[in-house]
Amino acid sequence: MWAFLGSDVLFFGTLIATHLVYRGQSVSGPTENILDIPITSISTFVLLMSSLAMVLALSGLQRGKMGEARFWLAATALLGSVFIGFQMYEFAEFANEGLTPRTNLFGSTFLIMTGFHGTHVAIGILWLWSLFFATFNGKIHQGNSLEVEIAGLYWHFVDIVWIVIFGVVYLVGAYGAEEHVEEAGHAAAAIFGIG
Amino acid sequence: MAHIAESHANHPGPRLYITIALILGALTGIEVAAFFLEMSSWIVVWILLLLSLAKFLMVVFFFMHLRMDDNRFALLFFAPMIVMVSIAVALLALFQNITR
Structure with a gap:
């Protein structure tokens, strides 16, 4: 799982880097100013709390408390679903305001990046429900809690990817928009001795 | 079974997990507050980046157990x-x- 997560770091890193490189290059349509920070802050908090529910599920299973493990597994999946709901609302709002993947560079890079993240969350939700039901037929028990720990690693990874996207793309992006990204570019260029 | 129990023996308990989650929530609140503050742009950008890094490392080391792995x-x-x-x-x- 750690090897897979390492490869996924490169996958999401590429998407985030592409978004950062093309930020400020869109010549038409909505850009960073369309981002709704208060709503996304709530969805970020929901995803963080789903990570807490995930470790509590694992902790319960490792202590042999099946009821606790089931409760927190279901809570994790439900909180993940709430996050997906927020993302669908956000995408619908963007579409209403004229931002789609075909509108401009911001739309392409932002929606592909967050869309792939949402897909990862959706896969995680299916995985969690499969583990939840497997606790009832004895396939998941205290003795093979590693199954849940591996799913937990995946879930926490999805969480940390969102921590980066929320911090770097939403907050820094919407705060500074083009001006500060350009400053950051010049600072980075100075570090590398370019220009 | 004994091996599994041994490998998880050093995992933190629910109390530490809840404390970490509360800190993560508080850091997110500070991030959003910093976003709306009228401060020098570079200070805010650095605050946001450092807070994101802190949250990232806390999840990796405590929730993903990389500190003990x-x-x-x-x-x-x-x-x-x-x-x-x-x-x-x-x-x-x-x-x-x-x-x-």
């Missing part, structure tokens, strides 16, 4: 991370320079 797992995870951050910084430097 084998160092080879840390290598598998952080090596691509270092490569990716280097590539991102280099691309940002090059493209911002070219488009100027």
